[in-house]
Amino acid sequence: MEIHHHSHIPTKREKKWTHYFWEFLMLFLAVFCGFLAEYQLEHKIEKDREKQFIKSFIDDLKIDTAAINANLLFRERKGDQLDSLVYLLSEQKIKGYENELYYLGRMLVRTSRFQSNDRTITQLKFSGSLRLIRNENAADSIISYQKLVEIILANQEDDRIERRSADPLLTRMFDPFVFNKMLDEFNNINSPVNNPPLRSYDASVRQDLAYCINQIKGSNIIIKTRLELLNEKAKNTIEFLKKEYHLK
Numbered sequence: 001m002e003i004h005h006h007s008h009i010p011t012k013r014e015k016k017w018t019h020y021f022w023e024f025l026m027l028f029l030a031v032f033c034g035f036l037a038e039y040q041l042e043h044k045i046e047k048d049r050e051k052q053f054i055k056s057f058i059d060d061l062k063i064d065t066a067a068i069n070a071n072l073l074f075r076e077r078k079g080d081q082l083d084s085l086v087y088l089l090s091e092q093k094i095k096g097y098e099n100e101l102y103y104l105g106r107m108l109v110r111t112s113r114f115q116s117n118d119r120t121i122t123q124l125k126f127s128g129s130l131r132l133i134r135n136e137n138a139a140d141s142i143i144s145y146q147k148l149v150e151i152i153l154a155n156q157e158d159d160r161i162e163r164r165s166a167d168p169l170l171t172r173m174f175d176p177f178v179f180n181k182m183l184d185e186f187n188n189i190n191s192p193v194n195n196p197p198l199r200s201y202d203a204s205v206r207q208d209l210a211y212c213i214n215q216i217k218g219s220n221i222i223i224k225t226r227l228e229l230l231n232e233k234a235k236n237t238i239e240f241l242k243k244e245y246h247l248k
Contacts, residue, residue: 049132050132050133050134050135051245051247053120053123053124053132053133054133054138054241054245054247055245055247056119056120057120057121057142057241058241058242058247059120060118060119060120061234061238062238063117064116064117064230064234065231065234065235067114067115067116067117068114068227068230068234071113071114072224072228072231074112075112075223075224075227078111078220079217079220079224081104081107081108082108082213083217084104085101085104085105085108085213086210086213088100088101089206089209089210089213090210092203094201094206095201096195097195098192098197098198099191099192099193099194099196101174102174102179102191102192102198103182103189103190103191103192105174106174106179106182107189108163108166108216109163109164109166109167110189111159111160113156114152114156114223114227116146116149116153118146118149124142135244137240137244138240138241138245141237141240141241142237144233145230145233145234145237148226148229148233152223152226152227152230155219155222155223155226159219159223162212162215162216165215166209166212169205169208169209169212172199172202172205173198173199173205173206173209174198174199175196175198178192178196
């Protein structure tokens, strides 16, 4: 009788350990490569978001520089008006100068507030996205700029308090009905004519008002000086960020 020899097929238990090692290695490499691919994708997404935030912040800075320059022009005119009013009061140019006194007195409490376009910085803070700015120098420049903005906002609040402190003295010195006639429908202040009489010609009132003007003048100088610093910082930050992130 013919005898047939059957080939032996090894069972799982009989497989060599090297076979299991290669199976494990292939599985590990597949998982690891998947992890690397996902990490690289996430890293690219975050880098793209970082760059987008930087572009947005640069746009905010450009808007700020326009607002700063407009405010600097106002501060320059404000300084001239304050000097003119102090001159009239100190030289006792009162009677015959009522038109100028009324106009400068009414302009005394007017202001123009600088308001930073904080769209991007607000989004970075409240969305927790500030961590995306991985370039430490870039993050420092953004924070430094924002701190100076906050200082200027505090200075403007001091200026508001000082201007409001002049209200009681303006009420005593000037006729409110004349003030009312000076205001047009567009909220512009126009100088009166024919030198309408003041409500009071008391020298002590003028001296008290001169003190308030001196305080307002100090705040105006501080705000103007810091706005000039902010303007320079904004320009330098724009150039720095463009260079760091290779932006046009």
